[in-house]
Amino acid sequence: MQIPYEVTARPDTGVNNAKLGIWLFLASEVMLFGGLFAAYVFLRIGADAWPGMMMYGTETMAERADQILNVPLATLNTMILIASSVTMVMAWASLKMDRFNRYKLYMGLTILLALGFLVVKGFEYGDKFDHHWYASTNNFLGVYFVLTGLHAIHVTGGILVNAYFWGPGTKLWKQGTARDKAHFTNRIEVAGLYWHFVDLVWIFLFPTIYLI
Amino acid sequence: MSLKTIHIVFIISATALSFLLGLWALKRGIEDASGTMMGIGMIALISGIILVMYGVTFWRKIKRLA
Numbered sequence: 001m002q003i004p005y006e007v008t009a010r011p012d013t014g015v016n017n018a019k020l021g022i023w024l025f026l027a028s029e030v031m032l033f034g035g036l037f038a039a040y041v042f043l044r045i046g047a048d049a050w051p052g053m054m055m056y057g058t059e060t061m062a063e064r065a066d067q068i069l070n071v072p073l074a075t076l077n078t079m080i081l082i083a084s085s086v087t088m089v090m091a092w093a094s095l096k097m098d099r100f101n102r103y104k105l106y107m108g109l110t111i112l113l114a115l116g117f118l119v120v121k122g123f124e125y126g127d128k129f130d131h132h133w134y135a136s137t138n139n140f141l142g143v144y145f146v147l148t149g150l151h152a153i154h155v156t157g158g159i160l161v162n163a164y165f166w167g168p169g170t171k172l173w174k175q176g177t178a179r180d181k182a183h184f185t186n187r188i189e190v191a192g193l194y195w196h197f198v199d200l201v202w203i204f205l206f207p208t209i210y211l212i
Numbered sequence: 213m214s215l216k217t218i219h220i221v222f223i224i225s226a227t228a229l230s231f232l233l234g235l236w237a238l239k240r241g242i243e244d245a246s247g248t249m250m251g252i253g254m255i256a257l258i259s260g261i262i263l264v265m266y267g268v269t270f271w272r273k274i275k276r277l278a
Contacts, residue, residue, distance in 0.1 A: 023213075066240065075252050079259065086266070089219045093274070156248050157246065192215045196222050203225045211236050 007182045020152065026197050029154075033201055036150070040143045040208065051140035062140075068133070069144065069210050070124055078206055079119045083200045084113035084206045088162075088192045095185040100173060103188075107166045114159045121152050144209055151205060154198045161191050171195070215226040216274050230260030 004010075005017045013020050025043050044050050051062045091106035128134075128141070135145035163190060173184040214262065235252035 027255055071237070072248060072252060075256065078226075078229070078233075082259075083262070085219065085226075089215060089270075092215055189215045193213075193218055196215070196218045200222055200225060202224070203229050205233060207229060207236075211233065 003110075007179055007186060016077055016186055018190045019193075022193050026193065027199060033150070036143075037145055037204075037208070040147070043139045043143060047139060052138050054131075054137065065140070065210055065212070068140070070127060071210055073120055073124050074206055074210050077117050078202065080113050080120070081116045081202050084110050084117070084135075085196055087113065088195045090156070092188045092192050095173075095181070095188055098181070100170075102112045104166065104170075105163060107188075111147065111159055111162050111166060114155055114162070117155055118152060118159075125137070147205055147209060150203055156200070158191075158195050158198050161194065164190055220267065220271065223263055223270065225262050227263040227267065230256050234260060247276055 003017070004083070007016060007120045007123070009015050010017070010020070011125045013025075022183075049061065049063070053070055054062050054068065087106045087109040091103050091110060094102035094106055109147055133141055170184070172180050172187070234253045234255075234257035237249045237256060241249035241251075241253055
């Protein structure tokens with residue numbers, strides 16, 4: 001038995017099942033990150049100094065976020081994520097043009113770029129830990145670790161999904177029927193929507209935490 | 213909303229960020245006499261221009277994939 005609206009759009013919603021599902025999921029994600037952004041705003045409004053005291057019992061006071069956070073590394077990570085969103089959309093466009101080898105190349109690049117993002121983030125976190133700066137140090141670092149950590153978890157989730165569609169998930173495409181190919185292309189579009197959401201979160205997170 | 217549309221939204225947001233980061237970093241570079249920040253500012257502004265060019269090219273090409 002075939003599940004209806006896997007490939008074609010439902011007449012009442014105008015989208016297929018997977019797209020409706022991912023948008024409902026992304027709506028819940030907006031609420032999750034929105035709540036945390038709101039917490040950041042209220043913590044900052046109520047703070048006497050921001051970022052504030054960085055070491056208990058010493059005179060180490062930071063007046064600007066970029067004195068603590070590594071803006072050059074974050075800029076590099078921003079460029080990596082922008083590039084990965086381009087390769088992701090290219091992977092989907094390759095399937096639309098029935099060029100499977102191109103799809104594999106672009107999806108592979110997307111995964112590698114995402115892994116690169118996590119490696120750079122690891123260096124950034126390592127630097128904070130070397131200074132004995134943790135989420136418990138002050139509200140600023142609490143917000144920094146929670147928001148960037150949650151984002152990194154989402155990047156990891158995206159890597160797992162994309163790796164599945166790069167490897168074992170391609171079985172659907174290789175079955176070769178027009179319906180299977182259209183179904184697989186829809187899956188990649190849905191994965192691409194999730195990946196763009198993750199990238200968009202970073203586009204707002206970077207200036208909010210690192211620059212302002 | 214399709215992947216094409218969300219990609220355009222993303223590129224517009226990334227372009228805005230690039231120009232804002234560029235101006236922010238140049239300001240910091242001048243205030244702190246920091247070559248690193250000046251470099252980041254220049255790279256960000258150039259990236260912003262590249263993103264505008266990419267966005268226009270993408271928009272023109274993707275219409276054919278509808």
